[in-house]
Amino acid sequence: MKNDFDNLNEGARSRTRAKRRKTNLILNTLIVVVILLIVFVSVNIFFSNDEGAADNSNATAENEKGAASSDKQDNKDNNGSKNADEDKNGEKAEQSDEGSADDSESAEPEDNEDLGDPVVTEGGSDANVKQTIENPGWQPVGTTQSGEHAPVFDQNSVDWQEMTLAYSYATGIDKNNMTVWWNENNGAPNTAVGTVSAKGSEQTYRVAIEWVEGQGWKPVKVEELIQNDKR
Structure with a gap:
């Protein structure tokens, strides 16, 4: 009778240990999954920040380049306008000189x-x-x-x-x-x-x-x- 009781206790303990091992396995698995998720999320956040910084840097560089190009074009246009004005002024001055010369010559006799x-x-x-x-x-x-x-x-x-x-x-x-x-x-x-x-x-x-x-x-x-x- 005693042996039967002992066998029952031993079986109960075995089942408890098996259940505990199963529980530990599940817990360990969950812990590993959580750690992996944390690592995955951290990596994504890290690379996202790097890509965002890189994009911002590229955008800034492009903006600066565009601004420089715009300034250069503006300077070129301004220089072009200035040169055009100078050419026009030069032409007007030359025409004025020619007009003055013509007026002077109109009162001069022939050679x-x-x-x-x-x-x-x-x-x-x-x-x-x-x-x-x-x-x-x-x-x-x-x-x-x-x-x-x-x-x-x-x-x-x-x-x-x-x-x-x-x-x-x-x-x-x-x-x-x-x-x-x-x-x-x-x-x-x-x-x-x-x-x-x-x-x-x-x-x-x-x-x-x-x-x-x-x-x-x-x-x-x-x-x-x-x-x-x-x-």
């Missing part, structure tokens, strides 16, 4: 080389004339005046300046290096006569000119004087 041979005769209108020079090729010197013309013998007038240009043209003396000793009417409407010489020179000329309507003053004759009678 003396195109005038032909002058006719030179001894003496002239009085005893103080050494020789008289006339040239059929002389042309009007041009004018900026319009409307009805009457000679104006005022040194500050446009008409006076155009008269001195005609004297310079006829004598070959640079108007900026010419002294006008006398300038007056020559006895008829729209005529004038002036006594001129180069600065510092004793050689003096008396120049007769006449007005050509719309074209300016034209030399008629030049008399080379023996001495300056208007000094």
Whole structure:
């Protein structure tokens, strides 16, 4: 009877141990699964952070690159606009210079080389004339005046300046290096006569000119004087 009881206790203990081992196995398995899950989640979080940082870094780099490219393009556009403005300003300045040159040239006579041979005769209108020079090729010197013309013998007038240009043209003396000793009417409407010489020179000329309507003053004759009678 006792042996049967012992056998029953032994069987109960065996079942309890088996159940305990099974429980421990389940618990250990769960622990391993939990640890694996923790590791898996940690790895995912770690790599996700790295990828996010890398993406942010790449995005920042791309943005900086784009900004640099944009700035470079803006600078290029600004330089292009500046160069275009400078070119336009240069063209305007050049056109202005050309216009000024054209205006100046409009009042300048043609080159003396195109005038032909002058006719030179001894003496002239009085005893103080050494020789008289006339040239059929002389042309009007041009004018900026319009409307009805009457000679104006005022040194500050446009008409006076155009008269001195005609004297310079006829004598070959640079108007900026010419002294006008006398300038007056020559006895008829729209005529004038002036006594001129180069600065510092004793050689003096008396120049007769006449007005050509719309074209300016034209030399008629030049008399080379023996001495300056208007000094």
